[in-house]
Every structure is written in structure tokens, then in C-alpha cells.
Amino acid sequence: MTTEFSKKLPEIMTRRSAESLLSRSGQAMTIIGVSLLALILGYSLWTLPPFSDRMVTLVSDNMAISGVENPVTAVLLNFRGYDTLLEIGVLLLAVVAVFSIAPSPALLATSPPSPMATLLLRLLLPFVVLVGGYILWVGSYAPGGAFQAGAVLAAGGILFTTVTARWHPLANKAIPFAMGAGLLIFVLVALATMMVTGNFLQYPETRAGMLILLIEAAATMSIAVILTLLFVGGEPGEISPAQGENKHTVSFNKENRSE
């Protein structure tokens, strides 16, 4: 692939000049417009009035009842919890849209995975899970939280899909549940808190920490699965085991036995 790219490189370089659809005057107008915008934004940045500390004091005054010690986590999951709720909804919507657009992912490997990649995967995956769990836990009092943990786990998931090129059929069945769990538990908690306190997503003060951790744990799993699937770019159910049987795939059991 690299050689193919280097062969094409001169062609790409020469094409660059002719790439824009705009005429010369159009290009000049774009440059002028963008520089004008930069000037306006820079000027307004320069002349910004001094900031008030209203938001900071609002957050710090209410930290005691938020259930967590990290102000960013408190804002994300308590004070502006509906933001995060909608955000997980957006993630779910995006992955469903990707499924409907791209019907067949190219997940089957054409060559057996290199032993180095398999070894790396086997060494790294436990640490990925450990680090993901730690970041999720630490989010209540230090930088970290569901999204960071989900991103770390998704990195592991992407490594896994690129190396093994096939998922266990059971995993395929579990994926829809894993994808929806984050949003589902979030909504359930929101409705339950509404029953207790009367307001949507207003946690009871004594239970806030536990509820936030519950939501975050479910969200972490969903985010990890969704990000991995966004990378794969299609529904994993498309690859049936029968289809992949004759291709070069690797399973951990076989790998372990041969050692």
C-alpha cells in the first residue's frame, strides 16, 4: 500500500494546484473573507470585557451536593446532566446512521495477522481494560470519566478488530445491548430520580455519587462499543461465521493451544 501511495504521490502533488473548483477571483474572495473573520474574532477577543466568576462560584458552592469531587464531572453528569444524556443519544444515532449507510464492512482479513500484532494485542488488552476502569473510577475526584475511559477502551476494541478481523458470534449478539445500555440506564435513572425528587435528573443528594458512577459505567461501555463500531464502519452482524470460516481469521483459543 505504501509503494502504491508513493507512486501516486507526484500525481497527487500536481493535482493539488488544480484541486479547487473556485476561480481565481473566488479564491481571492475566500482568502479575504477568512482573514476578515480572523481579524473580527481577534479584535473581539482583544476587547472582551473582564469575565465574571458567577459560574465558577455557582459550581463550587454546589460541589458538596453534587456527589463527586471533580467540578468537570459534576457539571457533566449532575448540573448539566441532560447535555450528556443527549450526547449519548447523538452517539447512538450516529452509529445507527452509519449502519444504515454502509451495509458491508470490510472486516475480513486477506492475510493472517502477524504474530507480533497478536502478541501485542494479548499484552495490551488487559492494560487497556485496567486503564479504562481506572479512568472511569478516578473521574469522580480528578480529570477522567466516562468519555475518556470509553475512548481508551475503544482504542483496545479497535486494536482487537484490526488484529483478529472477526468477532465471536456471541459478541455480535451482545453488541446491540451494549450500544443501547448507556442511554437506557441514563434515561431510567433520570426517570427514577424524577419520581423521587420531582425533577428530571435531579439526584437525591445522598445517592448522587452512586448514581453518577452507575450512569458513567454504563456510558463507558456504550461509548467504547459505539466508537469501535464507528471505526469498523458497519454492522458487525454482516460477517457470518460461515463466511469467515475459510478466510484467515484468528481465535485466541487456537493461538493458545499452539503454544
Place this chain on the structure above:
Amino acid sequence: MTVPNMYALVGVGLLCMGLYGLVMHSHLVRKILALNVSGSGVFLFLVALADQTPGPTPDPVPHAMVLTGIVVAVSATALALALACRIQQVNGTLRLSDNEPE
């Protein structure tokens, strides 16, 4: 000129560079990349301004907003790339052209 202000200026620069790339390039993947560059500029701007508030700690609200924004940007990018793949499948090219498809 404070340091956070400088970061905010860099954010403005990134935003404008991204917008320029978005308009100028006819290749769809380049457009998606340009949009991501300008998005990063906005995030940098917000995070830099969060440090402008008086007091020792920066304002956590813009930080939380940026965190939300990053995740939304990632999912939007993935959707855009999936759409680009589909366009490549249907049209055979990712480059926009002046000619109307017949």
C-alpha cells in the same frame, strides 16, 4: 497579552484555516478534515477562555461543554466518513466537480 489569550488566538487561527480549507478543497475527505480543524479551533478557544475567569481554578462549565463537543464531533466525523464511503461507492469518486451529474 496573557497566555490563555494567546491560546484563544491560536484557536481563532485554526478556525479560520479550517474554514478556508472547507471552502477551497473539492475533495470530500479534505473537507471533513478541514471541518475537524476548525472544530478543534473552537474547542481551543473555549478552553482558553475558561481560564480567563478570576480565581485560581478555571471555569469547569466550558470544559464540560468542550468534552461534550469533542464526542459529538467524533460521531459526526464518523458519519461524514461513512457518507463519503457511500459516495465513493455510488459515484466512483470523492471529488466534487462543476459538472452536473446526468
